[in-house]
């Protein structure tokens with residue numbers, strides 16, 4: 001496969017994850033449109049090496065520095081540069097060998113490399129929602145300064161983005177984010193208190209990485225997405241609404257000022273929003289399964305149960321108060337999910353841990369980037385201190 005200059009050169013940060021692997025499937029199906037120039041992974045050196053042999057990027061980065069030797073040796077016979085560690089992710093993100101970063105690292109760890117890519121003028125296909133939850137004001141401002149497009153990969157935000165095509169400056173009245181409700185839709189706290197990790201990892205409609213799957217079960221994912229939507233589409237907090245739509249066919253909607261509602265629909269498949277972000281403004285043909293209107297189906301909508309799924313209340317609070325509170329919420333949530341996945345705390349304990357951390361870390365109204373990093377660290381330390389050893 002020759003590397004033609006007309007192909008869009010992709011840097012795939014987080015290539016071994018759920019989004020990363022599906023992005024490579026999209027690239028496999030469109031070899032004349034995209035080339036892979038950078039692949040990065042945190043721990044999974046074996047898959048990273050396999051991907052590197054197949055896609056022949058210019059550079060690979062393994063996050064875990066202890067694995068550098070192994071990756072370097074495995075790729076010794078091919079002309080691929082190998083780097084390791086957190087700093088390398090940022091350095092590589094600033095390089096000129098690619099056109100678009102697909103930001104598919106999970107969690108706060110995605111922020112620094114994504115920001116570097118923005119600062120060096122690269123288009124961003126953004127899966128890593130935590131980047132905007134933590135420091136949305138700074139990231140979006142730098143993107144404006146650098147005239148860098150940030151195209152959402154998150155299915156709800158991709159839906160809204162697609163609904164906005166052709167609307168110019170027509171004002172939005174409301175954005176309605178749809179949520180499947182996760183595996184515990186309709187359940188009450190007396191059930192949730194006993195939920196274990198393996199059950200929470202079974203999502204009815206989407207097959208995703210562990211962290212976002214737990215976030216979907218607690219509805220924190222939707223809370224993070226409300227904050228993500230605010231920054232991506234320049235909305236006021238009261239313009240963002242959540243509705244439970246268990247079938248995940250309508251991926252989100254916009255209510256415009258004239259009362260008209262636009263939605264984007266399709267079977268739940270992340271390859272579609274990934275492909276759209278990579279090919280925008282064009283649509284390219286795909287063989288993804290089609291929704292079939294001949295099969296009887298009901299599309300239903302209901303209000304989220306805020307008494308049971310209190311994470312959504314905490315996230316809404318962070319959305320409205322702003323400042324460093326979304327950053328603190330995110331950090332505490334990462335610690336809580338990590339602890340739950342290791343069976344260290346229960347399902348409902350996650351919410352308590354996040355709430356107490358939000359009450360503990362001092363509020364900063366307009367944080368600098370450094371202050372965001374400090375708030376993140378402070379929140380992590382405090383949240384971790386609440387988990388009994």
Ligand code: NAD
Nearest residue numbers: 014015016017018019041042105106109127128129208209
């Ligand atoms: P995942 O856990 O499957 O993959 C995460 C990737 O990030 C892996 O390649 C891993 O090696 C890398 N990574 C993990 N920790 C890292 C660190 N500290 N430093 C550098 N790299 C690290 O996650 P995913 O489900 O693919 O999700 C990725 C992002 O996309 C998340 O922010 C998630 O919220 C968002 N997202 C995912 C989906 C989905 O369907 N999976 C949908 C919408 C949005």
Ligand code: MG
Nearest residue numbers: 154155156225
């Ligand atoms: Mg989503």
